[in-house]
Amino acid sequence: MSHVLAFDIGTGGVHVNVIDRLGRFAGSAYEEIRYNYVKEYDGLDWRAGDAWDSCLRAAEKAIAESGVDRRGIVAAAVTSQRHGMVFVDEDGAEILATPNLDGRAAPQAERIAGEDGRRIYDLTARWPDVYFPALRLLWLRDNRPADYDRVTRILMVNEFFIHKLSGRMCSEWTNAAETMLFDVGNRAWSRDMVDFFGFAKLRMNDLVAPGDVVENLRPEVARRLGLARIPVVAAVSDTQAAVLGSGVMELGDVAAVNGSTTPVLMVEDHFLKDPERRIWVDPYLKNRWLLESNCLQSGMVHRKLLDHLTELIRMLPGQEGFNRDDLYTLLEKLEDRTDGVVSYFGSRRFHVSRTDSRRLQITFPNEQTNIFAAILPSCVENLCFAIAANIEQLEEISGRTVSRLCLTGGGSRSSHLKRLMPPLLEGREVVVTRDLETTSRGAAIQAWTAVGEYPDVETAIREMSAGGWYDRLAGGTAPKLRERYRMWRELYA
Numbered sequence: 001m002s003h004v005l006a007f008d009i010g011t012g013g014v015h016v017n018v019i020d021r022l023g024r025f026a027g028s029a030y031e032e033i034r035y036n037y038v039k040e041y042d043g044l045d046w047r048a049g050d051a052w053d054s055c056l057r058a059a060e061k062a063i064a065e066s067g068v069d070r071r072g073i074v075a076a077a078v079t080s081q082r083h084g085m086v087f088v089d090e091d092g093a094e095i096l097a098t099p100n101l102d103g104r105a106a107p108q109a110e111r112i113a114g115e116d117g118r119r120i121y122d123l124t125a126r127w128p129d130v131y132f133p134a135l136r137l138l139w140l141r142d143n144r145p146a147d148y149d150r151v152t153r154i155l156m157v158n159e160f161f162i163h164k165l166s167g168r169m170c171s172e173w174t175n176a177a178e179t180m181l182f183d184v185g186n187r188a189w190s191r192d193m194v195d196f197f198g199f200a201k202l203r204m205n206d207l208v209a210p211g212d213v214v215e216n217l218r219p220e221v222a223r224r225l226g227l228a229r230i231p232v233v234a235a236v237s238d239t240q241a242a243v244l245g246s247g248v249m250e251l252g253d254v255a256a257v258n259g260s261t262t263p264v265l266m267v268e269d270h271f272l273k274d275p276e277r278r279i280w281v282d283p284y285l286k287n288r289w290l291l292e293s294n295c296l297q298s299g300m301v302h303r304k305l306l307d308h309l310t311e312l313i314r315m316l317p318g319q320e321g322f323n324r325d326d327l328y329t330l331l332e333k334l335e336d337r338t339d340g341v342v343s344y345f346g347s348r349r350f351h352v353s354r355t356d357s358r359r360l361q362i363t364f365p366n367e368q369t370n371i372f373a374a375i376l377p378s379c380v381e382n383l384c385f386a387i388a389a390n391i392e393q394l395e396e397i398s399g400r401t402v403s404r405l406c407l408t409g410g411g412s413r414s415s416h417l418k419r420l421m422p423p424l425l426e427g428r429e430v431v432v433t434r435d436l437e438t439t440s441r442g443a444a445i446q447a448w449t450a451v452g453e454y455p456d457v458e459t460a461i462r463e464m465s466a467g468g469w470y471d472r473l474a475g476g477t478a479p480k481l482r483e484r485y486r487m488w489r490e491l492y493a
Contacts, residue, residue, distance in 0.1 A: 001020055001072060002021060002072045002073070002074050002453075003018050003019060003020050003072055003073050004018075004019055004073065004074060004076065004447040004448060005018060005062070005073060005075070005076040005077070005447075006018075006019055006077050006235075006440040006441075006443040006444045006447065007055065007059070007076060007077065007078045007080075007161060007165075007443070008241075008439050008440045008443065009033075009051070009055070009078070009079075009081060009157050009161055010080070010081055010439075011081050011084075011099060011100060011101065011260060012032065012033065013030055013031050013033045014030065014033065014051065014054050014058045015028065015030050015058070015439075015440060016028065016030075016055070016061075017062060017437065017440040018065075018066040018068060018073070019440065019441065019444040021453050021463075021464070022464055022466070022467070023444065023445075023464035023465070023467075023469075025440075026067070026068055027062045027063060027064070027066025027067070027068070028062050028065065028440075029057075029058040029059070029060075029065065030058060031054035031055070031057055031058040032054070033046055033051050033054060033099075034046065034050070035099060038104075041104045041139075041143070042103040042104060042106065043098065043102050043103065044098060044099055044101050044102040044103075045096070045097060046099055047094075047097065048086045048094045048160055049094060051097075052160075052161070052164050055164070056221075056224060056225070059225055060224075060225065063225065063226070070225075070226045070227055073228075073230060074231075074451055075230050075231050075233055075447040075448075075450060076165060076217065076231075076233065077234075077235040077443040077444060077446055077447035077450075078158045078161050078162050078165065078232065078233070078234065078235055078443070079158055079235040079236060079237060079241040079439060079440075079442065079443040080156070080157035080161065080175070080237060080238055081099065081100045081237070081238055082100060082131075082156075082174075082178045082237045083100035084097075084098060084099040084100045084156065085098060085133040085136065085156050085160075085179075086154075086155045086156075086157070087137065087140065087147075087151045087154060087155075088151070088152065088153050088155055089151065089152055090152045092153075092163065092169070095140075095150055095151055096136075096140060096144075096147065098136060099157075100131060102130070102136065104130070104136065104139050105130045105135035105138065105139045107139075108138040108139050108142065109129050109132075109135050112128040112138070113127060113129070117277075117353060118277065118353075120180065120193070120196075121277045121352070121353065122273070123183055123190050123192060123193055124177075124180050124182060124184055124190065125184040125280055125281035125282075126177075126180055126352070127277060127352035128180070129352070131178070132179065133154050133156070133178070133179045133181075134181050134193070134197055134199075135180065137151065137154070137197070137202075138197065149201075151201075151202070152201065152202065153169060153202070153203050153205060154181075155169065155205070156178065156179070156237075158175055158234070158235070158237065159171055159175060159234075162214055162232060164221075165217060165218065165221055165232050166215035166216065166217065166218060167218050168214050169205050169206075170205050170207070170208050170214050171205040171206070171207055171208070172207070172208050172234040172235075172236070173207065173209065173210055173283035174210055174236040174240050174282060174283050174284070175237050176189070176205075176207060177282060177283050178237070181193045181197070181199070181204070184271065184281055184282075185271045185273070185281075187207075187283055188207070189204045189207070209286055210234065210235065210236040210240070210283070210284075210285060210286075210446065211233060211235065211236070211285070211446035211449055211457070213231040213232065213233055213451075214232055214233070215231075215232055216229040216230065217229045217230050217231075217232060231450065233446055233447045233450045235443035235446045235447070236285075236443075236446070238439045239257055239282075239292075240283075240442070241438070241440075241441075241442030241446075242408055242409065242438040242439045242442060243255045243257070243267075243290065243438075243442070244285075244441075244442035244445055244457065244461075245408075245438035245439060245441035245443075245444075246406045246408045246433050246438045246442075246469065246470070247406070247461045247465050247469055248265075248267060248406050249267060249288065249457070249458060249461060250267060250404075251267055251268065251269055251400070252266065252398070252400040252401070252402060252403065252404075253266070253402070253403075253405075254266045254267075254391055254405050254406070255406045255407075255408065256295075256387050256405060256406070256407050256409075256412075257408055257438075258298065258299065258383075258409035258410060258412045259299050259410060259411065260297075260298070260299045260300045261294055261295065261297060261298055261299065262295035262298040262299070262383065262386070262387065262409070262411065263292050263294045263295070264292070264293050264294065264295060264387055264390040264394065265282070265291065265293075266290065266291045266394040266398060266400070267284070267288055267289075267290060268288070268289040268291055268398060269287060269288060270289065271289055272289070272291060272397070274291075274397050276353075277352065277353040278293070278350060278351045278352060278353070278393065279291055279292055279294075279393070279394070280292040280350075280352065285457060291394050291397060291398060292350075293349070293350040293390035293393050293394050294350045294390070295347040295350070295383065295390060296346065296348060296350070297346035298346060298347045298383050298411060299409075299410060300346065301345050301346030301347070301379075302379055302380075302411070305345065305375070305376070305379055306324060306327055306376075307324075309327060309375075309376070310322060310323065310324055310326075310327050313326075313327075327376075330376070331376045331377065331380075332416070334373050334374075334376055334377050336377075338378045338381060339364070339365070339368075339369045339374060340364070340365040340369070340484065341362060341363065341364045341365070341369060341371075341374040341378045342362075342363045342364075342484060342488050342491055343374075343378040343379060343381070343382045344382060344491075344492070345362075345382050345383075346382075347383045347386035347387075348389075348492070349389040349390055349393060349492065350390055362374075362378065377416060380414055380417050381481075381484065381488075384417060384421055384424055385424075385484075385485050387405075387421070388424050388425060389488075389489065389492070391405065391425070402428060403428055403429060404428065404430075405425060405428060405429070406431050406433065406470060407421065407431070407432040407433070408432070408433040408438045409436065409438075410436060412432050412433065413436075418432055418473050420478075420481060421473065422474060422476060423475065423476045423477055423478035423482070424478070424481060424482065426477060426482070429472065430472070430473045430475075431473065432471055432473060433469055433470045434470055434471060435469075445457055445460045445461060448464075
């Protein structure tokens with residue numbers, strides 16, 4: 001039996017999975033990536049070389065755990081977090097590496113957005129914000145000019161690891177789109193953007209299509225892992241890989257990837273720009289695009305809320321051992337205690353060109369409402385309402401009616417969310433993936449297609465999903481829930 005290696009470099013660390021041609025996982029391993037927080041400029045750095053060592057250790061562990069014949073491992077595919085990057089010099093040496101959570105470029109983003117936001121959006125389908133490497137490079141020019149002068153290339157996270165695995169520096173569309181130097185509509189580097197930012201010395205990497213083989217494994221890496229010089233495949237970024245690994249390919253279908261943020265993505269067959277500049281438009285595959293309307297801080301806020309409530313309860317006498325699982329049990333008992341509460345806990349409708357600083361707000365109808373009993377379930381409701389509002393926004397922009405939503409990611413495990421989404425989206429099919437490995441599976445789909453096991457990704461999905469990837473959630477009606485959603489919409493506006 002043959003297998004492929006799927007490298008998934010996420011925000012928290014490196015996942016490596018060994019996956020067969022039917023999508024079954026034979027072995028897996030995880031290594032944490034550690035970040036250094038610099039309070040002075042709200043920045044997060046990471047040592048890319050250390051992360052590469054972690055990647056190799058994870059690969060060794062995953063292969064050993066799988067017990068497969070190493071001669072049967074036929075390809076390696078790499079996917080990663082979006083917006084993280086490594087600036088390198090002409091010799092490929094690291095100058096600055098930052099993850100997607102780095103916020104150092106806020107002053108540069110604010111200045112550029114105010115002056116040229118519309119022009120930039122119309123070329124890149126991105127509104128200037130702290131996420132984008134072009135703005136971090138401006139920060140470097142403003143704050144560390146000597147280091148800026150050494151930068152010759154930007155490598156996004158997956159591109160850095162592809163370079164370490166294969167020796168080649170290249171960029172595939174889905175990660176190139178996040179640099180703010182990419183003409184998304186034409187899927188090409190934008191010379192206008194490079195000139196606009198004044199990055200004359202920057203060398204732009206060769207572009208490859210998602211799922212292309214970029215090169216074979218470097219000899220020294222192959223020897224360490226005990227593998228042949230197998231092909232290295234540039235998979236789509238982690239968000240697109242999760243969509244692909246959920247089997248979402250039909251036009252108008254939507255996936256919600258419930259993680260630290262919750263992007264809500266609709267499949268399109270052409271580049272479609274929003275004239276009101278509310279959403280991102282993402283490359284996906286050679287004949288597909290994604291319209292992205294993101295709920296933003298969902299899992300981040302939810303985890304913080306859970307952690308703080310758990311800490312509070314532990315302060316009570318006799319509750320020192322109270323933990324997160326106890327809180328989830330409590331949430332199940334409180335699911336019907338919202339009592340008309342309408343809350344805004346981070347999750348919201350996407351509008352990239354409009355500043356909205358709302359982070360936490362809660363409105364409750366009367367003094368009899370137990371606000372503490374309502375907080376947890378209303379937080380989940382807030383996410384459900386944000387998903388629904390973003391779906392409606394995508395319908396408005398695309399002119400399509402969404403008939404099917406696929407939920408995946410850690411937040412999709414919430415029993416409360418799974419109970420609320422079908423009646424909230426009355427008349428639409430709602431499914432949830434059975435596992436959380438959709439990102440690695442998406443990378444594996446592209447690896448198997450690249451080596452010719454399947455003629456295209458559609459066939460790969462059909463063959464690999466024969467055992468079933470998701471469950472359909474029961475529908476029903478919930479007038480009170482829909483009324484609270486109406487109130488949420490009105491208050492939000």
